[in-house]
């Protein structure tokens with residue numbers, strides 16, 4: 303008797319307690335993930351921090367990465383690697399981490415016969431799982447990159463699956479109504495089409511992040527009036543929708559401390575709050591201080607006089623920047639700011655809102671997207687909206 307194609311990975315994930323739904327267990331068994339992994343993938347390059355290096359099937363690392371619970375980058379820099387020797391700067395397509403794939407599919411809460419729209423076909427692996435669970439006729443998947451889409455079409459056909467594949471921008475309407483929408487690409491703002499294509503009461507599962515990371519998994523229920531609401535239900539670091547990406551940039555490109563228009567003054571908050579890793583705070587900060595980028599610089603280690611000190615830079619890429627000098631002896635901390643926005647003032651106000659709400663963790667946060675597209679972040683219940691202080 304031959305083994306089911308997905309047995310090896312299904313074993314890894316059931317042993318780790320990830321698979322709780324027997325129907326998804328059967329779907330996992332039915333699909334060989336390895337067949338969806340292209341011959342070249344990119345992994346972090348230890349010799350060039352920030353860059354990914356290509357590895358091919360004959361590289362001993364390939365198997366190690368491909369056979370376990372890892373995401374693998376399958377395209378960099380939109381198919382034109384920016385570095386020497388095929389090294390890539392920006393991951394632009396990947397096959398997602400299997401445990402996250404299963405968590406997202408389980409969160410989708412599908413029943414037999416439901417119609418599902420996937421945004422971000424990538425390699426086609428997730429679409430294959432959806433087909434194995436719901437049948438080809440109930441699955442539509444959209445991919446913006448034509449080369450990636452062509453690879454997925456080939457992989458899916460070879461594995462015996464035939465969902466409807468659309469090459470185009472998944473932030474636009476492709477049909478519907480769908481009972482479920484799953485995005486395997488992250489949104490800073492939820493595209494209205496995802497909501498309007500979802501049947502009333504239908505569910506949308508997507509990585510969402512208003513700030514610098516896409517670390518939250520969001521589960522929305524469509525209200526039927528063009529709006530939707532729901533809670534943050536876990537971690538989900540993903541690449542961004544193509545038109546919601548931000549080019550990587552560092553503070554020296556935005557900050558000119560010698561600018562005569564810069565205004566000096568004290569800052570009303572410990573500058574290190576912008577590096578507080580509490581996931582609830584990260585979401586609140588990102589939502590209340592839009593477009594914020596952060597660049598802390600620690601004082602050099604070889605200067606005992608400045609031990610523990612840091613300069614914390616903020617910028618918004620639109621002409622506003624600020625810096626603050628952190629010293630471990632305590633505040634008030636000295637700041638310099640320039641441009642129309644008072645970024646430290648906005649950060650301090652956001653911190654106050656978060657603290658007054660009882661420092662909610664991410665599991666207490668939810669989002670309402672109104673029919674006009676407004677995004678309202680709330681704590682515990684939709685009527686407890688966290689608004690910026692004016």
Ligand SMILES: C[S@@+](CC[C@H](N)C(=O)[O-])C[C@H]1O[C@@H](n2cnc3c(N)ncnc32)[C@H](O)[C@@H]1O
Pocket residue numbers: 394395396397398421422423424425426427428429444445446447450470471472473486487540541542543544545
């Ligand atoms: C993390 S990968 C998806 C993984 C995929 N579901 C799989 O099983 O391999 C994200 C994909 O979303 C695609 N993408 C980005 N922006 C998009 C958009 N606006 N519409 C459709 N696809 C998009 C990227 O090109 C990339 O292939």
